[in-house]
Structures are given as structure tokens and as C-alpha cells.
Amino acid sequence: MDTHRPTLRLPRSAALRPVWRSLTVVAALAAGAAAPQVAVAAQDRPLLRPTRDVTVSYDVDAPQVPVREVRAAIAAELRRARIDGDDSITLLLDPVSGQGVLMLNGLHMYSLLPGRGHSLEEYLLDPGMQFTRAGGATVAGLPCTEWRVRSTRGAGTGCVTADGVLLRFAGTDARGRQGSLVATEVHYGALAPSLFVPPADFHQMTLPDFGGGR
DSSP states (O other): OOOOOOOEEOOOOSTTHHHHHHHHHHHHHHHHHHSOOOOOOTTTSOOSSOSSOEEEEEEEEOTTOOOOEEEEEEETTTTEEEEESSSSEEEEEETTTTEEEEEEGGGTEEEEETTGGGGGGGGOOOTTSEEEEEEEEEETTEEEEEEEEEETTEEEEEEEOTTSOEEEEEEEETTSOEEEEEEEEEEEOOOOGGGGSOOTTOEEEEOOOOGGGO
């Protein structure tokens, strides 16, 4: 078996930047869901990651975001996330290491995104935020608890199930940018580890610098 994979370099371009932005918003939320749990009293904050494998379809509403429907698959034990913006582009995320992989499915190519975890922090639900319980709701047919969220990076409201699945989030970051997502479908079921690595026939490339998604 030939293990050599040529590294291809793409020209600098803004064409992928809007798609990258839309994926990072959802990826950040999935990263928060896949982050290690912190032992705290149940009434203090929601679970910050699902307790079992789950796939969630979201409607996304954010400025300059062309991708309006996103699917997030989160593996509880692996602590990995897979974000599919459409059939052409996929983002794989390891929130523990901060390693990301952007796949261009139609081209059978992928690019490593080392250290990209830091560019997602402004959207992230994490233990350092202040959480205030704000009632209950039903989203995508599932009950969830509403939480008001505030930190130095922004503020918003999220609805999280008892087993740690984020069903709805709307907020504003420190720069005044607003965005929201709402789950439309939730499916629980085992996720294969192969979903979270590039396929063997994909070739590595080098992407343009998106400037941290700004």
C-alpha cells in the first residue's frame, strides 16, 4: 500500500472564509460539548458535553454565514466532534488537543489545522463562564433547561438537555457579532471512530490563512 500523500498548496483566497466561519461557530459549541467535564454541583451549570454519542442537525443564523444547515456528530467517549456544513466540506475537531482537520470532500483533500482550538474560544461554552438557570423549554422534541451565559467573551442563552446536548444557543460575542443555532433533529446512536479521521484516499493540502476566522 502506498502511504505517500502529496501535500498540495492552494492559492490564498477568501472563497472558503465564510464557510469556515459558519463551521467554527458550530464546531466551537460542539467542542464545548466534547470538553472534559468538571465536577460541580448540578444546579451550578449544565453538562458541557453529551454523556452518549449523538448527532444533531442545526439551523444556523449568523451574519455573513452561507451555510444555514449544519450537522454535528459528537462522540462522548472519544471526545471528538465532526461538523458537516454540506456535502462538500467537513470539519473534524479534537477539543482536548485543539487539533482540527478541514476536509474538502469533493476534492478528496484535507488540511491540518493545528492549534485552531484557540480561535473558537469566544463562542465556547466552558466552565469559566457564569451560568444562570432561566427555565425550561422543548426543542426538537426534547426537553432542555435554559441557561443564561456570560463571560468576558460575550453573553447569550443556551438550552441544554439533562444529558448534555446543546439544542439551542443565541448570543453576542465581545465584538458585538450575533449568532444563533437551533437543533431540528437529534439522533442518539454509536458513532464509528472512522468518522473522525480523514478517509485513506484523501490527500493532504495547505489552505490559505483565514486570519483566525475574522
